Amino acid sequence: MNIFGKLMWFFRQNKRLYIVGLFFLFLTEISQMVSPALIGRFTDQVVSRTLTVENLVFYAGGIFLFALLMYVFRYAWITHIFQGSALLEKTLRQQLFDHYMKMDTTFYQRHRTGDLMAHATNDLSAIQRVASGGILMLVDSVVVIIFTVISMVIVVDWRLTLIGVLPLPLLVLGVRYLSPKMRQAFTSAQEAFSRLSNKSQESIAGVKAIKTLGQEMADVAVFESQVKDTIQINKRVALIDSLFGPMATVIMTISFVIMMTYGGSLVLNDQITIGQLVSFSTYLGLLVWPMFGLGQLFNVLERGNASYIRVQNILSEKSAIIEDEEGVVEQAKGDLNININQFTYPDGDPTKPALHNVEITVKAGETLGIVGRVGAGKTTLIKLLLRQFDGYTGDIRVGDVNIKAYTFNAYLKSIGYVAQENFLFSTTVRDNIRFSDINKNQRDVMLAAKKADFNEDVWSLPDGYDTEVGEQGVSLSGGQKQRLAIARALITDPEILILDDALSAVDALTEKHILGTLKSERREKTTIIAAHRISSVMNADEIIVFDHGEIKERGTHASLIARNGWYAEMYHQQQLATELEDKLSGKGVSDV
Numbered sequence: 407m408n409i410f411g412k413l414m415w416f417f418r419q420n421k422r423l424y425i426v427g428l429f430f431l432f433l434t435e436i437s438q439m440v441s442p443a444l445i446g447r448f449t450d451q452v453v454s455r456t457l458t459v460e461n462l463v464f465y466a467g468g469i470f471l472f473a474l475l476m477y478v479f480r481y482a483w484i485t486h487i488f489q490g491s492a493l494l495e496k497t498l499r500q501q502l503f504d505h506y507m508k509m510d511t512t513f514y515q516r517h518r519t520g521d522l523m524a525h526a527t528n529d530l531s532a533i534q535r536v537a538s539g540g541i542l543m544l545v546d547s548v549v550v551i552i553f554t555v556i557s558m559v560i561v562v563d564w565r566l567t568l569i570g571v572l573p574l575p576l577l578v579l580g581v582r583y584l585s586p587k588m589r590q591a592f593t594s595a596q597e598a599f600s601r602l603s604n605k606s607q608e609s610i611a612g613v614k615a616i617k618t619l620g621q622e623m624a625d626v627a628v629f630e631s632q633v634k635d636t637i638q639i640n641k642r643v644a645l646i647d648s649l650f651g652p653m654a655t656v657i658m659t660i661s662f663v664i665m666m667t668y669g670g671s672l673v674l675n676d677q678i679t680i681g682q683l684v685s686f687s688t689y690l691g692l693l694v695w696p697m698f699g700l701g702q703l704f705n706v707l708e709r710g711n712a713s714y715i716r717v718q719n720i721l722s723e724k725s726a727i728i729e730d731e732e733g734v735v736e737q738a739k740g741d742l743n744i745n746i747n748q749f750t751y752p753d754g755d756p757t758k759p760a761l762h763n764v765e766i767t768v769k770a771g772e773t774l775g776i777v778g779r780v781g782a783g784k785t786t787l788i789k790l791l792l793r794q795f796d797g798y799t800g801d802i803r804v805g806d807v808n809i810k811a812y813t814f815n816a817y818l819k820s821i822g823y824v825a826q827e828n829f830l831f832s833t834t835v836r837d838n839i840r841f842s843d844i845n846k847n848q849r850d851v852m853l854a855a856k857k858a859d860f861n862e863d864v865w866s867l868p869d870g871y872d873t874e875v876g877e878q879g880v881s882l883s884g885g886q887k888q889r890l891a892i893a894r895a896l897i898t899d900p901e902i903l904i905l906d907d908a909l910s911a912v913d914a915l916t917e918k919h920i921l922g923t924l925k926s927e928r929r930e931k932t933t934i935i936a937a938h939r940i941s942s943v944m945n946a947d948e949i950i951v952f953d954h955g956e957i958k959e960r961g962t963h964a965s966l967i968a969r970n971g972w973y974a975e976m977y978h979q980q981q982l983a984t985e986l987e988d989k990l991s992g993k994g995v996s997d998v
């Protein structure tokens with residue numbers, strides 16, 4: 407029951423809907439009480455042969471009128487109460503989605519996507535049922551039981567009522583016994599569903615890897631065993647659920663048997679009339695659904711409560727990245743000063759920081775190149791620039807303002823970021839490019855695509871800029887995806903453009919072309935390029951070489967070559983590899 411208390415904030419917010427809804431529910435129940443009384447009177451007049459035509463019209467008209475009123479009242483309460491519950495689902499869904507959007511990277515490492523989806527679907531539906539079916543069952547059951555019992559006492563006989571309803575508390579005991587079992591079973595069913603949906607998501611996302619490694623059968627077997635598991639657990643839910651109904655039926659049958667024996671004897675002793683016994687039987691019939699309702703109510707409340715706790719637990723998780731909502735709202739602009747003493751990932755080894763003593767200054771309009779071996783810390787530095795992690799000592803400043811002092815909007819809108827692998831939304835090429843500002847026109851979109859050397863590719867797609875891409879659309883090559891992502895970042899002309907190995911899938915000539923365009927188009931703006939290919943960074947104003955999270959070498963291309971360290975070695979190796987490739991492709995051509 408305490409789920410109603412937990413949802414009180416919502417009922418208070420929407421009290422008008424619920425008061426009006428409950429008022430009409432009340433009227434429906436009152437109207438329901440009239441017909442059995444009229445039927446009893448009618449029966450008595452039939453038995454005593456005193457029924458007149460006027461009386462018949464009165465009873466039939468009365469029953470019909472109240473049926474009609476019940477129809478209207480029922481319509482009114484259903485629309486109000488169900489509207490309320492839809493509103494609750496919408497409010498919680500919005501809260502949950504806002505929360506998901508605000509959470510940091512570690513949140514998504516802690517929670518699997520399938521679980522987060524299950525909270526947003528199954529859990530919210532279970533809570534919604536509390537605010538609709540739950541309220542209905544509670545009020546309907548309690549009010550109908552009270553009204554029916556009062557009507558039984560007034561219209562029939564208090565002794566018969568007392569004995570007739572005596573078995574009903576058994577139902578409450580039964581429900582109390584079964585409810586905790588139901589809650590346990592339901593929680594495991596939800597968990598099993600989460601596991602299953604995680605598994606399907608992972609298998610679908612990793613289907614290529616599964617097929618290439620010949621693991622289809624093994625994966626199907628794992629899935630099948632999880633399905634079996636889920637079915638087993640759900641069977642238990644169904645089993646416990648199915649005990650509620652028969653229990654109510656058995657208890658109601660006892661009441662009917664009492665009515666037949668004790669009620670029959672009262673009629674024989676002339677203490678009540680046959681009509682009253684008929685009324686009693688009809689009233690007893692009215693109690694069947696509220697009894698079922700009570701049984702169901704506990705289920706709905708248990709499920710709703712378990713779901714509400716899960717959703718609240720998620721909502722109470724705090725993001726490690728806190729926005730300074732009172733912070734600087736002017737767009738971040740100016741020189742970039744990076745001064746990081748130390749950064750360790752939240753789950754990383756504190757003795758081996760991912761970054762250590764990193765001091766870099768990039769003047770507005772300059773280009774910074776970042777290179778280094780695999781796992782050296784290039785992407786980590788970029789994650790800190792993107793405010794994906796805040797737990798470092800030292801500071802990062804843009805335009806002499808700490809990046810943590812900006813509002814998210816002011817800071818992140820100044821940044822354009824392109825990763826090696828980029829997510830495409832299931833929409834057109836045009837809308838993917840103008841994703842950050844859907845009001846950009848075709849000219850802006852095309853200009854950005856041209857700068858990213860992507861415009862010509864778009865025209866070779868089936869519907870040009872209207873071509874649907876993403877999961878449901880045509881497949882783009884790795885290089886095309888990267889260039890689309892570069893166009894998406896360039897469309898806002900960001901103050902700081904960050905390319906994290908974002909040219910790895912394009913050929914040398916295209917890379918040269920894009921870098922040339924960036925240099926001429928972004929004279930006033932800062933560009934940061936992290937790459938494995940030296941050719942991507944060799945024209946940068948400063949190049950940083952990372953090793954084990956520290957800066958090992960720094961300078962311009964010429965000075966680094968002269969230094970003859972890791973950078974020079976990599977450069978020469980890559981030069982040799984390119985020359986070899988050129989020779990091989992030249993040979994290939996002459997062979998044809």
Ligand SMILES: Nc1ncnc2c1ncn2[C@@H]1O[C@H](COP(=O)(O)OP(=O)(O)OP(=O)(O)O)[C@@H](O)[C@H]1O
Pocket residue numbers: 751752753754760778779780781782783784785786787
């Ligand atoms: N989310 C994370 N949690 C814990 N450790 C991480 C996380 N991401 C990266 N690391 C670790 O931090 C170190 C630096 O990784 P980073 O991704 O910055 O390297 P990188 O230079 O970008 O490598 P690559 O060239 O492969 O992209 C590595 O040891 C890596 O294992």
